[in-house]
Amino acid sequence: MPQDRFCFEILDLFEVEEVKGTGTSPSNRIAEAQGEHDRCASDALESFCTSPRQSVHLEEIECPFCGNKSSNIVIEEEGYQCRKCHRCSLIYLSPRPSLPEIQKLYGSGRANRSAEAGILGFFSRRVHERHHLRIVKKFIKKGSLLEIGAGAGSFLYEARKGGFEVSGIDLNNIQASFIRKRLGICCEESPLSVSSFGGKKFDIIYHRDVISHFYDPIEEFKKINDRLENDGFLVFETGNLGDVREKYYKLFTRFQLPDHLFFFAEKNLEELLRRTGFEWVEAYRYSEVPLLWVMKILRRAIDLTVSRGERKNLQKSHTAPLKRNGFSLSWLARNAFNYFTYIMLYKIGCVMPKRGRPQSLLMVARKRRG
Ligand SMILES: [Zn+2]
Numbered sequence: 001m002p003q004d005r006f007c008f009e010i011l012d013l014f015e016v017e018e019v020k021g022t023g024t025s026p027s028n029r030i031a032e033a034q035g036e037h038d039r040c041a042s043d044a045l046e047s048f049c050t051s052p053r054q055s056v057h058l059e060e061i062e063c064p065f066c067g068n069k070s071s072n073i074v075i076e077e078e079g080y081q082c083r084k085c086h087r088c089s090l091i092y093l094s095p096r097p098s099l100p101e102i103q104k105l106y107g108s109g110r111a112n113r114s115a116e117a118g119i120l121g122f123f124s125r126r127v128h129e130r131h132h133l134r135i136v137k138k139f140i141k142k143g144s145l146l147e148i149g150a151g152a153g154s155f156l157y158e159a160r161k162g163g164f165e166v167s168g169i170d171l172n173n174i175q176a177s178f179i180r181k182r183l184g185i186c187c188e189e190s191p192l193s194v195s196s197f198g199g200k201k202f203d204i205i206y207h208r209d210v211i212s213h214f215y216d217p218i219e220e221f222k223k224i225n226d227r228l229e230n231d232g233f234l235v236f237e238t239g240n241l242g243d244v245r246e247k248y249y250k251l252f253t254r255f256q257l258p259d260h261l262f263f264f265a266e267k268n269l270e271e272l273l274r275r276t277g278f279e280w281v282e283a284y285r286y287s288e289v290p291l292l293w294v295m296k297i298l299r300r301a302i303d304l305t306v307s308r309g310e311r312k313n314l315q316k317s318h319t320a321p322l323k324r325n326g327f328s329l330s331w332l333a334r335n336a337f338n339y340f341t342y343i344m345l346y347k348i349g350c351v352m353p354k355r356g357r358p359q360s361l362l363m364v365a366r367k368r369r370g
Pocket of ligand 1: 063064065066067068085086087088089090
């Protein structure tokens, strides 16, 4: 989700303050959802986050669209490198961790922490979801809807209220459990396959900020196509980093390597749709520049006000479970931040200049006949 790409460091500040001030009672809201879930971080993922190149098996890849091996390194982070294909502008992580190692990420302490944070921001997320649902309803008013990477389920919740018959997939068991137990929505924890939901086909498949995590985007889009009814719609949101001029890269505080495996240009997305049996229908574009600027200013303010020792605690807290009481400063901060990002991204970002700048793209495609 767009704000999740930007907000961790800012919101962690509130969480560090709170842990110092209020003790360690876990959130009832989260505890109910996750039951007896084991909160221990996986050792394997710790190595991902703290010393990635030393213990993870890496493999080199080529551009999946052109077959080129690029030497043009455009991003370096956490010891990983992203290369940009000179032919199609796709940015891809290479060398990258193997598929089994990537899969460990989803059961990790870091992923669980992100899941808990997503649940805390559930109610304010709905303002984002209503925006996306209004767009979905321009193309299809009702039917069966599957969300891949459903997070805390706020989109499914809104879509159900809007008359859709909803189902979800989320690989993180904290979020999947929340969706099933608290929202009463069917949610599976395995990647989409021929046996998902008993082979059922859907009128709409939706995902947001998921495509950058697909190990093989072409194969995943073919699977999605196969699970759509005739004339069914695919709606998804992602960034456009492949189109962004490099001078704007400095606006990003993190690229989240190796979690993100690909960064697409808009023409990559069109090619991906063409190769996997879809026809492009519409693209909605929102500039991320206003939000990124504000985040950069906040980051500077944090650098000036948080001591080095506290910042070390902040980094450690990226893999630790969130600890707080039900209604808390961090709960308020996360929900206020969700409203703020909605205004900055979808209300202000939609009227700002976009060419060559970071954008959030909401793509609408239809399953091609024949
Ligand atoms: Zn290429």
